[in-house]
Amino acid sequence: MQASSMAGVAAATPKKNLLRLLLLPLVILAGMGLSVEAGLLGPLGVQVGHLWATLSIFGVGSAILFLLLLFSGPQKGPALTDLPRWQLIGGFLGPMYVVVLTLATPHIGIAMTMIAILSGQVGKSVLIDHFGWFGTQRKRVNGERWVALALIVAALVLIARG
């Protein structure tokens, strides 16, 4: 019994590893797609206005997702209207991000915009954990995270000066 389950694990692992290796380039490509999206947004925003460029993203995205949802059959889980209200506000935050993308990329470039976005994400998580903002439990942030934050700040200083 023990031996056979061990053999099962051994047989499954190479298969899973292969799947991982196949999926990894796909994930990298998906990340490249995000930069292409940002690259399309900047010039578009300059031509038609930042808010219109943002609407093109959310409008087209909504249309595609609506069609996908319509043809993928009934969905599991509770109705959206049964959920607590605050869980529904994520949609207001997305446009802020996209508008800032269209504003920033023509001036600081796409790679640097991505670095700055990333430092906002990392910095926020470190600071929120450390000070316990927004009602989260206060956790001590270890040295490695502070080093990471310091490196990111240094990277940002380099961008701002260069």
Add this chain to the structure above:
Amino acid sequence: MNLILLLVLVIAAGAVLSVQAAINGRLGQAVGVLRSSLLTFAVGAISTALLIFFFEPAQAVSLLDVPKWQLTGALFGVVYMMVMVGAVPVVGTAVATVAVIVGQLGMGMLIDNFGWLGNPAIELSGSRLLAMLLLALALVFMYRSNSRLAD
């Protein structure tokens, strides 16, 4: 616009993005990824439309006048979402995150350097390369600190 101010704005956008990810993560678990994404995109479209209606000055060029390929940005976002939904359970969040960042920065540098998609060309300078290197190091430290917390 002032460069420093712009950088602060972008950093704030990153912070907002991670708040959104936290909220949407909960929502996605409850109602499924398709419904939570549609809600996010639809609320985004409606609030942007309201802002345009009341605040956007008239533009000389409309979305219908630009070349169609400039309107394909949303497709990349939706494909990204699908890939992540499929891949994260197999490769793990940490690996997926690093792979996405590698793709983002690599492609970002290529677009900047060659000025693809109608962007101004920004040559890959020494300080830009150094900034990338520092970021890569920072990710290593984040990864190590996270894996230690998981132990």
